Amino acid sequence: MSGPTGGTDAADPPEHGATGALTVVGTGIDVTTQLTPGAQAAIEAADEVMYIVADPVAALRIEALNPNARSLDSLYGAGKDRHGTYDEMAEAFLEPARKGLRSCAVLYGHPGVFGLPAHVAVQRARAEGISARMLPAVSALDCLFADLGIDPGSTGLHCYEATHFQRRRPAIDVDATLVLLQPGMIGELGGEPTPAVAGRFRQLVEQLSDVYSEAREAVLYTASPYPAARPAVLRFPLGAPEPPTPDLAATLCIPGS
Ligand SMILES: C[S@@+](CC[C@H](N)C(=O)[O-])C[C@H]1O[C@@H](n2cnc3c(N)ncnc32)[C@H](O)[C@@H]1O
Known part of the structure; x- marks a missing residue:
């Protein structure tokens, strides 16, 4: 999901009233150890839960917490414009609150x-007078800092969607x-x-080697969604003749120097 155009004000707790309420939460990357107590409570308290997750353990956990939970995966389609799908997801999130x-x-x-659909849903809810809030969670970026030992405070940080970049x-x-x-969805x-x-x-790697140098190290990083498994960390120089191809869950990182 590409980035949002605007922010949301998390300091707006939803109150369940005649207009309903929307709460948007995250599972973290590893649902077993990173689902927050606040997110768990929101899932348990909801009348309807809709989820978009990347692994079956997370889906099972959400459905165990609330029997009225359903996946929105079927909204994706191979040749279907992703932004249309995001709009449908935002509308699906809102539908119960409108009732x-x-x-x-x-x-x-x-x-x-x-998480564009999440931001869109919160913005639309508030525009319609429906109480809405978003709870923070552990992102892939947080896992990357921990697993690769990178502190953005040391060198600064640029973060982009790969196609945009x-x-x-x-x-x-x-x-x-x-x-x-999203390097695995580039273009x-x-x-x-x-x-x-x-x-x-x-082509992206060539573009980067022109800006940095052929010797500069890049990392394709995938955080593990399971507590017992290690992250996948694939290091290569930007000048590599055959750079690896990222899969859907990978993030590309060029550590600061
Ligand atoms: C639509 S974004 C979702 C990001 C997610 N909301 C988060 O907080 O991390 C999908 C992108 O997140 C990154 N991502 C998702 N899962 C990841 C993982 N297990 N390890 C590393 N990066 C991941 C990849 O760059 C992927 O293309």
Whole structure:
């Protein structure tokens, strides 16, 4: 999910009344250890729960917490425009609240980090006079800082969506850490990656090696969704003749220097 255009005011607790209420929560990346007590309570208290998660354990946990939970995965379609899907998700999150019910939207990671449907739903709810709030959670970015030992306070941090970065070519400080999310969907408008991702990712790596240097190390990083498993950390120089192709869960990082 791409980033939002505006923020949401988390200091607006929902009160269940005639107009219903919406609470948006995240599972963290590892639901077993990162689901917060606040998120769990919101899922349990809701009349209806809709979720978009990346692994089956998270889906099972949410359904165990609330029998009125359902996945919105079926809204994705291979050739279907992703932004249309995000709009449908936001509307699905809102529907129970419009009927006067307590609606809970659950996204993996932090719901507001590259979580456009969550932000849109909160903004629309408030515009319609429905009480809405978003709870913070552990994002992939948080896991990356911990697993790769990177402190954004040391060198600074740039964080972009990979397609946005490739197209807009923003000015960057080469000494700061760069994090690009969604490299496994680079250039894709639909709901699933196509074989064209590999070529576009190679072009991205070439673009980066022009800005940094061929010797600069890049990392394809995937946090583990399970407590017993280690993260996947694939290091390669930007000048590598055959850079790896990212999968859907990977994040590209160039650590600061
Ligand atoms: C739509 S965004 C969702 C981000 C999520 N809301 C969060 O808080 O991390 C999807 C992107 O997040 C990153 N991501 C998701 N799961 C990840 C994981 N397990 N490890 C590393 N990055 C991950 C990848 O860059 C992926 O393309």
